[in-house]
Amino acid sequence: METAPGPHVLVIPFPAQGHALPLLDLTGLLAARGLRLTSTKGCGPEYFAFFIHALTSLRDPIRAWAKSQPDPIAAVLADFFCGWAQPLAAEIGAAGFVFSPSGVLGTAVPHSLFRRLVTRPPDRADDDAFRVTFPGIPGAPAYEWRESSMMYRNYVAGRPEDPRVRDSVRRNFLWNLDSSVVGFVSNTLRALEGRYLDAPPLEDLGFSRVWAVGPVAPESPDARGGEADDAGLGAWLDAFPEGSVVYVSFGSQAVLTPPVAAALADALDRSGVPFVWVVGPAAGDVVPDGFEERIAARGRLIRGWAPQVAALRHRAVGWFVTHCGWNSVLEAVAAGVPMLAWPMAADQFVNARLLVDEARVAVRACAGGVGVAPDAGELAAVLADAVGEKGRGVAQRAKELAKEAARAVKEGGTSYADLEDLVQEIRKLR
Known part of the structure; x- marks a missing residue:
C-alpha cells in the first residue's frame, strides 16, 4: 500500500566530527522510518566559541529558504551547539527538537552552568579544586572547577574578549532551554543513564522530555564506509x-x-x-x-x-x-x-x-x-x-x-521504543 510522504524535518548539525557523525546516523534511522529530511552543511571548527557565534549567521538564509519550500518544515532537529535554531523553528512555524551527541548527564551539566552562571567565591578565585554542585540533577553531583566545561570557564573569565561572541555562546545554551522546545533527542540508553532519564524532567534541560535513542551508530563496523584495515x-x-x-x-x-x-x-x-x-x-x-x-x-x-x-x-x-x-x-x-x-x-x-x-x-x-x-x-x-x-x-x-x-536498539528495546515514539511525535505535527 502507498503511504503519504512523511513530514519534512530540517536537520542542523554542528560541523565537528564528534557532533555530526551521530546526528547523521540518527538522520538515517529517521529516513528509514519515512520522514523527509534536509540537512545543512558546514566546515569544521577551529575555536568552538567563535564558531558557535559565526553559525548564527545561518539563521536568516535558512529562514528564507524554509519559507520558500512548497512542503512546509514540520520540525527542526538541531545540535545543542546550534541553539539559535530553536527560535528559528518558532519563526517558521515548526516544532523545535534539540539533538544531544552527549549523554543526558553530560548535556545537563553545561546547560546548568550557563543557566545558573556559577562562579567561584572571591576567596577561592584561583582554586581549580573548588567543587561545583548541581542540585537539580539526581544525586546532586559535584565536580571540581577544573573539570567544568572549558567553554564555560573561558566565558566567566571574559574570554574571548569580544562580548558578542561570549553572549552568543550563553544564548546558545539558553535557547535550548526555552519553553517552546519540544524536547531533547539524546544518543544514550537507559541501561547507562536510567537514573537521569527516569527521573522527573530536569530543570537543567528546561524540564523537557528526553528521547533516549542510542546507540545510533550502525552495528556493523563497515556500515559507514571507510573502515578498510589498510594498516593490517x-x-x-x-x-x-x-x-x-x-x-x-x-x-x-x-x-x-x-x-x-x-x-x-x-x-x-x-x-x-x-x-x-x-x-x-x-x-x-x-x-x-x-x-x-x-x-x-x-x-x-x-x-x-x-x-x-x-x-x-x-x-x-x-x-x-x-x-x-x-x-x-x-x-x-x-x-x-x-x-x-x-x-x-x-x-x-x-x-x-x-x-x-x-x-x-x-x-x-x-x-x-x-x-x-x-x-x-x-x-x-x-x-x-x-x-x-x-x-x-x-x-x-x-x-x-x-x-x-x-537489546535496547532492537524491536522491543527501550531505545527502539523511544525512536518510534519520536517519529510518531513528528508525524503528529503534520
Whole structure:
C-alpha cells in the first residue's frame, strides 16, 4: 500500500566530527522510518566559541529558504551547539527538537552552568579544586572547577574578549532551554543513564522530555564506509590472546603535548602489556625517540586514522584507554570493552565519573586534563592490573552492558521504543 510522504524535518548539525557523525546516523534511522529530511552543511571548527557565534549567521538564509519550500518544515532537529535554531523553528512555524551527541548527564551539566552562571567565591578565585554542585540533577553531583566545561570557564573569565561572541555562546545554551522546545533527542540508553532519564524532567534541560535513542551508530563496523584495515591491524591483533591488548586513543580533537606523550609511552613500556596506540598525525613530534623500535614485539603505533570500531570488536582487545568522548564511550559500550578513563575536556570528566562510579564499566587511568602528564609508574600499574585478575569484574560488567545496549536498539528495546515514539511525535505535527 502507498503511504503519504512523511513530514519534512530540517536537520542542523554542528560541523565537528564528534557532533555530526551521530546526528547523521540518527538522520538515517529517521529516513528509514519515512520522514523527509534536509540537512545543512558546514566546515569544521577551529575555536568552538567563535564558531558557535559565526553559525548564527545561518539563521536568516535558512529562514528564507524554509519559507520558500512548497512542503512546509514540520520540525527542526538541531545540535545543542546550534541553539539559535530553536527560535528559528518558532519563526517558521515548526516544532523545535534539540539533538544531544552527549549523554543526558553530560548535556545537563553545561546547560546548568550557563543557566545558573556559577562562579567561584572571591576567596577561592584561583582554586581549580573548588567543587561545583548541581542540585537539580539526581544525586546532586559535584565536580571540581577544573573539570567544568572549558567553554564555560573561558566565558566567566571574559574570554574571548569580544562580548558578542561570549553572549552568543550563553544564548546558545539558553535557547535550548526555552519553553517552546519540544524536547531533547539524546544518543544514550537507559541501561547507562536510567537514573537521569527516569527521573522527573530536569530543570537543567528546561524540564523537557528526553528521547533516549542510542546507540545510533550502525552495528556493523563497515556500515559507514571507510573502515578498510589498510594498516593490517586486524592481522596483527590476531597474534594475541583474547582480551590481552590495550587500545589507546584520545579521539579526533585532543593533541597530546610531548610531556604527556612521554609519560604515556613510559607507562606502556613499563606495564609490559600488548597495546595499540593511535597517536594521530602529529605522532612524529610527540613519540619519544626509540620508543617504537623498543616495543615493536608487543606494541603498534598508528599515525592518523584508525579503524576504531573494528578494533574494539576484535577478540584480542580487552581494554580501551580513552578520553571519554561520548562517541568513543558508546563504541566501547557496544563492543563490550571496559575503559580506562583519561578525560581531557568538555563533557569528558562527567562521562568518566558516570562510567567509573555508576555504570562500573571503567577504571580511572589518571586524573586527566589537557596537558596534565600522569605519573608513569602509577599509570603502568593501572594498565597491568586492568588486563590481569583485578580487572575481571569491570570487564564482565562491560560485557553485560553490551548485551543491554544491543537489546535496547532492537524491536522491543527501550531505545527502539523511544525512536518510534519520536517519529510518531513528528508525524503528529503534520
